Amino acid sequence: MNSLYGSDGMNTEKYHKVKMMNIKQTERVIRSNAFMDEQKISEDSYIVQMNPEHCSCKTPLQVAFFVLDNAKYQYLNFIHNFMYKCLDMNRIHFIEGDTDSAYWAISGNPNEDFTQQFNDVIKETDFYNDNAKYFFPTIRGNVYDEKKILRLAIERQGPSMITLAHKNYIIFKNYCDDSKIKLKGVDQKTNKITKDQIVDCINEGKITKCPNMRL
Incomplete structure (x- = not known):
């Protein structure tokens, strides 16, 4: 969303x-x-x-507040009235999410790469084909179609993901070492956080301290 x-x-x-x-x-x-x-x-x-010399507001504030008010409803609507009805939820695991995003781990076809999305976990094909257009973009590569209010679009995807908390994760972009680390409020230009530090936090409880620039 x-x-x-x-x-x-x-x-x-x-x-x-x-x-x-x-x-x-x-x-x-x-x-x-x-x-x-x-x-x-x-x-x-x-x-x-x-003091910034310029500021911009390209989107009406009413749209932002509309998303805030309705995102949770659409979130649950998508899960209960779409995912549960046409996808094999035994092969899908919720990882983390917030107001307008959710990350899912999908046990798909091992012979396909991570861009397969839901293709291998669809159990009710007719229902999926009839209703997917109400949630997902219908025009490939069209950013305006992807940004429709309360519609779903891919933010990031990869073969694996490690999450410590909301807005605090590492997602691998491919099968090499290339990855995207998200740490809400942490300036990663001055704080070099690595995959090993995230893994050590889980396995050994090691804590890496960084100043939160948003507080």
Whole structure:
């Protein structure tokens, strides 16, 4: 249900930009008209606050609030009135989700790659074919069709996924080491989080601490 939510519902005009910078970058930004404040946190690291010169709002706020109000209903509608009726739920496992997204592990055809999606777990083909158009995009590669309000579209997919909490996961893009790590609120440019750290958290309880930039 990723037509929008999140940043589309924020008044970006009232938000300040905060970045981690070294001393040279900080000295350069201080001369900018957008500079507001800075705070030294280590010998060569500063938190710098700036006032954005531009802001944009490309989506009506009414749409963002509509998604917020109705996403949970559509979430359950899709699960109970579509998935349970035409898919083999014994081969599907819910991993994690939030207001407008859900990640599922699917035990599909081992001879096909991960892009097979639900193809091998459909048990009621007629029902699936008749109703899939009410949930999934119908025009391949058309971003406007994918972004229809309260419709479903693929955000990310891969052969495996490890999740610690909501918005805190690693999903592998292919069968190599290429992966996408999502850590809500953590700046991964300054905090290098790896697959091994996530696995160690599960297997050995090791904790990696990072500042949450959204708090």
